[in-house]
Every structure is written in structure tokens, then in C-alpha cells.
Amino acid sequence: MPGVIVDCAMYRSGARVEGPDDFSDALAEARATGDAFLWLGVHEPTEKEFDHVRREFGLHPLAVEDALTAHQRPKLEVYDDSLFVVLKPVRYDEASDTVTTGELMVFVGDSFVVTVRHGEGPLVAVRHRLEQDPDVLRHGPTAVLYAVSDAVVDHYIEVAAELQADLEELEADVFAPDAPDSKNTAARIYGFKRQVLEFRRATVPLVQPMDRLAAGDVPFVHDHAKPFFRDVADHLTRANEYVEGLDRLLSDALAAHLAQMGVRQNDDMRKISAWAAMAAVPTMVAGIYGMNFEHMPELRQVWGYPAVLTLMAGLCLGLHRTFKHRGWL
Known part of the structure; x- marks a missing residue:
């Protein structure tokens, strides 16, 4: 004791x-x-x-x-x-x-x-x-x-x-x-x-x-x-x-x-969605011109290829500016 x-x-x-x-x-x-x-x-x-x-x-x-x-x-x-x-x-x-x-x-x-x-x-x-x-x-x-x-x-x-x-x-x-x-x-x-x-x-x-x-x-x-x-x-x-x-x-x-965490996840989803949208535009245009139909406009034009590239770049730039303005990027 x-x-x-x-x-x-x-x-x-x-x-x-x-x-x-x-x-x-x-x-x-x-x-x-x-x-x-x-x-x-x-x-x-x-x-x-x-x-x-x-x-x-x-x-x-x-x-x-x-x-x-x-x-x-x-x-x-x-x-x-x-x-x-x-x-x-x-x-x-x-x-x-x-x-x-x-x-x-x-x-x-x-x-x-x-x-x-x-x-x-x-x-x-x-x-x-x-x-x-x-x-x-x-x-x-x-x-x-x-x-x-x-x-x-x-x-x-x-x-x-x-x-x-x-x-x-x-x-x-x-x-x-x-x-x-x-x-x-x-x-x-x-x-x-x-x-x-x-x-x-x-x-x-x-x-x-x-x-x-x-x-x-x-x-x-x-x-x-x-x-x-x-x-x-x-x-x-x-x-x-x-x-x-x-x-x-x-x-x-x-x-x-x-x-x-929910707000950050929403921000991440908006950024992912914005980049996916910009990637979808040239993919869509390229897909259209890759369908190999015999009668399609601009296929045999000299300026067709640069014109399509310019169009895709312009659409992507427009989307980027829009998403940036809205705070998605």
C-alpha cells in the first residue's frame, strides 16, 4: 500500500x-x-x-x-x-x-x-x-x-x-x-x-x-x-x-x-466544360469535312483548307473570350 x-x-x-x-x-x-x-x-x-x-x-x-x-x-x-x-x-x-x-x-x-x-x-x-x-x-x-x-x-x-x-x-x-x-x-x-x-x-x-x-x-x-x-x-x-x-x-x-469545396468543384466543372466546348468546335468542323462526300463546297478550292482552319480558330477564340468574360476560365 x-x-x-x-x-x-x-x-x-x-x-x-x-x-x-x-x-x-x-x-x-x-x-x-x-x-x-x-x-x-x-x-x-x-x-x-x-x-x-x-x-x-x-x-x-x-x-x-x-x-x-x-x-x-x-x-x-x-x-x-x-x-x-x-x-x-x-x-x-x-x-x-x-x-x-x-x-x-x-x-x-x-x-x-x-x-x-x-x-x-x-x-x-x-x-x-x-x-x-x-x-x-x-x-x-x-x-x-x-x-x-x-x-x-x-x-x-x-x-x-x-x-x-x-x-x-x-x-x-x-x-x-x-x-x-x-x-x-x-x-x-x-x-x-x-x-x-x-x-x-x-x-x-x-x-x-x-x-x-x-x-x-x-x-x-x-x-x-x-x-x-x-x-x-x-x-x-x-x-x-x-x-x-x-x-x-x-x-x-x-x-x-x-x-x-462545393464552390471549387463547380468552378472546376465549369472550366472543364469550357475547354470541352472549345475542343468540340474544331472536332465538329473536322468531322463535317471528313465525311468524304463527292459533292461538297470548298473541297476543290485553293483557299478551302486555310479558310476552314481560320474558321475553327475564330470559333475557338470567340468561345474562349466568352467563357473568360463569364469567369469560367
Whole structure:
């Protein structure tokens, strides 16, 4: 179990204090004093590794199953002895233009917080920041839940801003006069939409849990924390508005790109048709004079051959000027 425990500490009056090395004894001491709590951080535990934590903290088996399995939607569930919250931190890799999501499970109960992390997450930074702010940390497990939620949601807005900047570059490429290959552009837009969809899977389901926390009346969460969770819910609303705007802009960009492709195809067809028409005129004249009838005008005239060539050249030149004037060439 020590290999998966990232950090385990007892906090009293907003400060980190020394406690028993064994978290079972530390939890018992925190509950006995009544003014302390234990924060246990775990990274990708197996069922066997997490079983001791489950028994000591009295965690519900269904919540434990979700915490171990991962791949959960953001949610909030209330059990008899604990509160279970699932968050999905998001990270955007500009080099590969991909959105990756991790998972954070937070158990909040009597004098304890247990955080289970899968993939990337801000827990180390959050713990360090809280330890530097005892006025917040003195509010106990509620403060930890708020700080973790706030860090995850604030990063949503940062990722959305990065996606917005990349989308502006993509739009510039789509509408550029010398736009790149159409198939590649369509693939880029579609790939971008998939990244936005992955982002939405992290942000949209979190609205209901944050609204419940902001409304209060949630076990193991102090009522005085409601304004803070309302602030997190407000930031989450902004993040969702960003994501919805990105999705609409991508749909519009894809529609505009397809329309551009249709216009270009029409231009190509008009050019092909114009050249085919010019090629058809001399072919028709040559075909007429190649029918080999015995009695045909101009066949025995000296000027017949140059006259026919002049006629064909004149007709082709006339067609070329007409098509050029109409913008077909």
C-alpha cells in the first residue's frame, strides 16, 4: 500500500501536524480530538491495495468499485458514512492537439478526506496551496473538496482558452485563399470536434453535482461553504459556455468548408466544360469535312483548307473570350 499512497497527513486548525505513521491510528486520533482531520491521497490503487483503506474509513462498496474501475462520469453520491464525488481533470496537449482526461475521486466523511487519482491531476498543487492558506484549510474536509473542485474547474477555463486559440488558427486556414488540401482540412476539423466532445464529457455532467453542493444540505459539507461552491458552479457555467461555443464554431467551420469545396468543384466543372466546348468546335468542323462526300463546297478550292482552319480558330477564340468574360476560365 505505501507504493500507491502519495501523501497522508493530519491537519489541525489549518496546519499540518505530526501524527501516527499508520493512517488507521491517525484517523482514530483525528476523530478523538474533534478538531482535526486526515487527508489520504492515493494514486491508481488496485482492489487489494485499497481494501485496507475501505475497511478503515468505512467506504461504501459501490463507491469503492467506481473509484477502482475509473472511467466514471462526474457525479456526486451520498452514502451513510461518506460523500463520494467524481471529477475529471482535463489537459490539452498542443503538440498533438489532443484533450486527455484523468479522474479524481474524493471521499469526504467524518474527520477524513480520501482522494483517489487516475492519470493527471492537480492534487499535489492543491495540497501545497492549501497548506499555505490555513484560513481555508481550517474548515476541514469541506475546504479540501472545495479546493480540489475549484482547481479542476478553473483549469477547464484555461484549456478552453487554449482550444479557442487553436480554433482561430484552424478557421484562418479554412478561409485562407490558398487553403490546404480539402481532405486534410476536413480531417482536422473532425478531429478537433472529437477533442471538444471529450472536453464536454468532463464539464457537462459536473453541473448537477456542483449545483447540489452550491445549494447546500449535502452531508459532510458545511453550509458556510455554499457561496464558495456557487463560485465554482459559476466558473463551470462559463467553461460550458466556452465548450458549447467551440462546438458551434466547429460545426459552422465544417459547413463553410464543405460549401467552399462545393464552390471549387463547380468552378472546376465549369472550366472543364469550357475547354470541352472549345475542343468540340474544331472536332465538329473536322468531322463535317471528313465525311468524304463527292459533292461538297470548298473541297476543290485553293483557299478551302486555310479558310476552314481560320474558321475553327475564330470559333475557338470567340468561345474562349466568352467563357473568360463569364469567369469560367
